[in-house]
Amino acid sequence: MKGRSIEPFFWSLFSSGGMLCAMVLPAVAAILWIAIPLGWIAAPNHESLVALVAHPIIRLALFGLVALGAFHWGHRFRFTLYDGLQLKHLFGLIAAVCYGTATALTVLAAYVLWTL
Amino acid sequence: MEEQRRIREQFFQPRDGGESVAGLRNELTNCMESGAGIYREEASLRQTCDKLRELKERYKNVQLDDHSLTFNTELTTALELGYMLDAAEAVAHSALARRESRGSHQRTDHPDRDDERYLKHSLAYRTEGDPRIEYQDVTITKWPPGDRVYGS
């Protein structure tokens, strides 16, 4: 059995993504998408943000955040559809769509951050 | 199959004015509690034995609400009541025959332990009438019988 079921792999992505997003996303969302647009705090200028993102560690962290966040969603949403909407009979399709989307987002994140 | 037929005949016949399982069971509890409880004596035990004879007779006329064959718990409690009556009779008649106090139960009319006559197991056998009580010797191994005393 060990190694045969792929479930532990997805679960590890789900749980590490869940932890990472729990720690990081509320602050990111509150600052970037609420406080700055409302003018509560001054927006950092374009230049300094580009410099910040240019740092390889920041880039790696952003990649991890997007990829793991996507897989966290993919895994969790898959089970939400199974039980919440009783769509268990479509399990193959649902798994393909959820993990497929997450994989696409991961590839996209790698491309964007690589070409930044 | 034989037993199934017997149970059907005994419990599933429609009867008028039959006895209820719960009613008989409550009377059984009360008569054992009052006559064969922790403190008992010849008179109370005799009363209990008589009452048990009466209850056994009335048990034959027990009436069930439930005649179904799916998880009929009323039937199982009725069957259990029959066995409880047998066990109660064995208890009460052995207690009546044992004119001594041993262990936690006290015969107030015979307060002392009598190893001479009753260092024995009571054996109750079912008969047509009251159970027959016989005795078997006790093999003492590690713990010899002692006095039951409280608060010493």
Added chain:
Amino acid sequence: MNPEYRLYHPKWYRRRIPIFWWLKKLAYLKFVLRELTSLAVVYAVVLLLLQLVALSRGEAAYARFLDLLGRPGFLAIHTLVLLGLVFHTVTWLNLAPRALVLRLRGKKVPDRFILAGHYLGWLAVTLLIVWGLVGR
């Protein structure tokens, strides 16, 4: 007697689960809301990615993006997203002691310490991000 009933052949009754089973009980509703925070998570990472794309396309593109973020519709959505993300964090951290059992010198570390550790971690990460984005 029911004609379909056969002696000694049990006919069990099975209840169907209604599709809105999660509205029947507060605990289930909270569970489904918790699971739906994954939508806030995926929205946030996608938006972050888009913001990075805008950033990489130069100052003008980034300014347009910021302009978009300031519109009331987006602000409303993002308030909901933030609430979802905070709900995700709180529910996630509260469950942490159940999955993580640490032993120090043979003794189980009490759940409240593990919980406190996680919340302190959250606070530290939040401060780090605040410092990184606005503090300097």
Added chain:
Amino acid sequence: MAASNQDQANETISLEVFRYRPEEEDEPSWQSYEVPFRPDWVVLDALNYVKDEIDGTLSYRWSCRMGVCGSCGMMINGEPKLTCAAFLRDYYPKPIRIEPLTYFPVIRDLVINMDGFLDKLDSVQAWLIPKEEKPVSEGEYLQSPAELAKFKKFSMCINCMLCYSACPVVGHIPGFLGPAAIALAQRYNYDSRDGGADERAETLFSHEGIWECTFVGDCSHVCPKDVDPAGAIQRYKVKATTEWYKSLLLPRGRR
């Protein structure tokens, strides 16, 4: 106290009871009973009153009356509970709705079929598989208090199945091993005398084992013995995941 009992002697409370008589009907129905309201009575006392005094045809399971045997679990106002631990006074004066444990097939009235649960217990081998067999003459398998503490919580399970009725995953996926079976498997996995973890892993790691659990957590909430099966399952997921990565790194190493 005696006086207040007197005052309430004439008060009653109604029970709305789920009835299903497979020999007579295809669909279940509801039946109401008025029983005396006594503040020291639990729902099981009220049911016994119905059975003894009102309607002998009502069927339900019960035994010890003190939260030990695990047979009197039912849905009370939609919550799985031991009826011997649910006091009438907590519901009075509203009526109490009593149903059989949900997600299980109903045999009759409040009696459910538990074969599926027993099969699941079997499949996870919820018993001690000794690490090393030794003859009785060599004495007991000793255990320290610290070793006992590792599994004691899980050993408190009384197989009352309330957790199965609290688990929507059990409802959607009847094959799911479920809370109690996994917690009991863990009870032996964490036992210092046990060597059966690998055998149990076969079932636990499988698809209808731990991976179906979405941590709704209600199983732990309804457990009358604070076993925390949800926690047990999460810990097993962590363990299974580390094992999985280990076996990836050391393909032929372990096992």
